[in-house]
Amino acid sequence: MISHITIDQRDIAYDARAQQTALSVTVHHRDGATEASLLVMDPGQVELYAIQLGHLLGDWSKD
Secondary structure, three states: OEEEEEEOOOOOEEEOOOOEEEEEEEEEEOOOOEEEEEEEEOHHHHHHHHHHHHHHHHHHHOO
């Protein structure tokens, strides 16, 4: 069972031909095991998360 996923501190890769972005992540299991994986997003998903993160960062700067 998965407990959480963390983003690895690596560059994001974009495949223009497939029009997908890949972000390296680590999957953490409840038993302590981990495994490397990729979070693959299409351009619309990247845009949505960019907007959401922008709003979050804007809220933090108000504190």
